[in-house]
Amino acid sequence: MKSLKAFLACGTLLAFANVAQAAQCEVTHWWTSGGEAAAVAEFAKAFESKTNHKWLDGAIAGGGGTARPVFISRITGGDPMCATQFNHGRQAEELVEAGLMRDFTELAAKENWAEIVRPRSLLDGCTVDGKVYCVPINIHSWQWLWLSHKAFEDAGVPVPKTWDEFVAAAPALEKAGKIPLAMGGQPWQTSGAFNVLIPAIAGKDIYLKVYQDKDAEVAAGPEMAKVFQAADAARKMAAKSNVQDWNQATNLVITGQAGGQIMGDWAQGEFQVAGQVAGKDYSCLPGLGVNELISVGGDAFYFPVSKDPEVTAAQDALASVMLAPDTQVNFNLKKGSVPVRGDVDLNAANDCMKKGLEILAKGNTVPDPPRLNTEDTNTQLNDLFVEFFKTPSMTPEEAQKRYAEIIASAD
């Protein structure tokens, strides 16, 4: 049935290719910060110049937590958009299983995605039962500590090279009236920072045992206890941070009001928009400078099944445009992420991005939590860590006990 549908879709595609019908393609995403908006504009530009379809921007502010429920209700409610962003992995798992997403296996075979997309695991994140359902467009990693040179100069201490040095410099920063660690109040930011601390403090094996094997004993064990101690130090350093959004927190680092921030490489886009230079105005420490390891996750576009052949044609065109070499470079340079193609020219990349590329080439990677956990588990973790970070009276031991319970009940 599905192959029949795909066949029909291709037939209509061929039929319409000559007539050159233009369709409006509504693309929904949650990219609204300065760097993100600049990046997504590259997609729109490429799409409209290379094809005769129209890009209809459907940005939803407030981050993935706000946007995903909207996407899902629109798709399940029978009002699908043309294309929509998700983080690849388990977020759209059930939508794919329910047959609400288009199968792109044929286009993937035609354009040889299996060869050009690297690392391979990215395309695996899009694959369900051997069929490709999404287009990976970038590689994002969480394991970065961004440091403001100005803040450390004002405090009279050298810019740290590792997490431990950073923690040691915190009192000096506080004395100079700085917030040592900027941290937004949204739940995903706190749990994200914690997930960064795991491989940095306890190592890759522990990370995989907890999230991949869901080993509750390891989650309750002494190695993880160290991570919780580090998180305890982090929350003390972030106690005075009164902002909500991640880019407001990044802005504290850019303006030198805060010493540093643990945030994914998308923060780089903000530094770029602010005209800052890596290595001169700010530093980045992958893996918190302790364990140079990055998680491979990122954004992917999914295309809901549409009855309108024009929209289907636009979807095919958009999928090709998104993976085209020049679009990949332009988009990712603005976004601060790494292209999914290994065969593109990245001379324009800055210091931080090059560091990321090197680690990627060495293969020091782990899968991203969204690929290992269901959204249910991730939300439980978010709730736990936002409570932990904002409740000084909650002990690390108590938090670890609840953490182990969540891991034990995860599927």
Next chain:
Amino acid sequence: MATKAAGRPNQLFRNLNAKIASIPMIFTALVVFVGGTTWTIVYSFTNSKLLPRLRFVGLDQYERLWSTPKWLVSIENLLIYGILSLVFSVIIGFILAALLDQKIRFENTFRTIILYPFALSFIVTGLVWQWMLNPDFGVQQVVRNLGWESFTFNPLYDQRIVIYGILIAGLWQGTGLVMCLMLAGLRGIDEDIWKAARIDGIPMWKTYLFIVIPMMRPVFITTLVIIASGIVRLYDLVVAQTSGGPGIASEVPAKYVYDSMFLAQNLGQGFAASTMMLLTVAIVVVPWAYLEFGGRAKRG
């Protein structure tokens, strides 16, 4: 007349027009309200994730619900917010109405000013008060600029009192409506009662407390129902002001339902939570409705 002569008409066809006219409403009530509620309750016993599916897991969802700290915090917050907002909005609303009822000048102007916040949505109210209570821009900073350097008032960033910060915004928005309802009730009291009370030498506050308020019973009941329904669905105000923070200190049940259903992609858990909300409302409303309407048949 002809049918009457022919004997007792069939009960089913009496008032046929009215019955046909009410079919859509009966249909809506049955399908949308009763049907939807039943559906939700049934699926709350399943392990539905992003999409509903009938795989029963017994009381698992409820067990998880009542062992989740976020839900317990939500219930506690709703209780605090509910009781305080009920008490304060009725008291403040009544006092404002009584003051306006003193035949003052510019009554229209005052009434409009006090009712105006009600014209704003909860989202706007929440955003306005988020700024007002922000320690760097709002009330705290204004007072500090006036010279009181150590003044601290930042409820939205303090876990222990954050729910009161939300209460302030809720009262600001809702009191105007209560005042108007009360004012209408006060205007409905016969002038002669006031005259009689004055002749008997009863002080004004006693007249209000022991004569006017008991006479305004229907108005109070209307007000209670309106406020109470607003309390249970408290959601947008919290989202706009704190989005549940700091930590999980200002979570409310409606937000828990939304978060589990759409954010966590766990419909079963959301349904279990909304069933508990329905149960809570039923526990409050059923006995009250029984007393209010059930007893009437005997009295009448």
